[in-house]
Amino acid sequence: MDPNNGDILSMVTYPEYDLNNPFTINNESLLNSWITLSATERNNNLQKMWRNKAIADTYEPGSTFKLITTSAALQEGIVTDIDRAGEFCCTGRIDIAGTTIKCWRYYRPHGSQSLRNALMNSCNPVFIGLGQKIGVKTYYDYLRRFGLLDRTGIDLPRRSWKHIFCRR
Secondary structure, rough: OOOOOOOOOOOOOOOOOOOOOOOEEEEEHHHHHHHHHHHHHHHHHHHHHOOOOOHHOOOOOOOOHHHHHHHHHHHHHOOOOOOOOOOOOOOEEEEEEOOEEEEEOOOOOOOEOOOHHHHOOHEEEEEEEEHHHOOHHHHHHHHHHHHOOOOOOOOOEEEEEHHHOOOO
């Protein structure tokens, strides 16, 4: 991505397939079971293979949002010293609306830590708790300010591969 204007300069998806031989299966496991599949299953697998995952799939933002949460917490004065030891505590998990969200190191929690440590440890419970302190309305305001609620403006066709390959 060009940092000056947001233009997409390059995009890669894996596993790749050969555009000159689009019906050559690129997955050994799938290739081994190909003859046992129905026509619908074959078609679905081809569609899956051709899909540009970088633009067609939805991904959770994951740890990148921890920076947004940190920025909002600092700006709102919820945290004033990112190095203050013991400001946060990782117990290995946190329960939200009946769902348990674990830290990646749930089996040996981080325990007491500063915000800097929580960032370095990518500790989910700390950032969920921080998000709760920020509040939904304020958090969405920051998402809006960072431009994360806007459309990307990437002009890509939404046609299916079937449409492209079956032109008359």
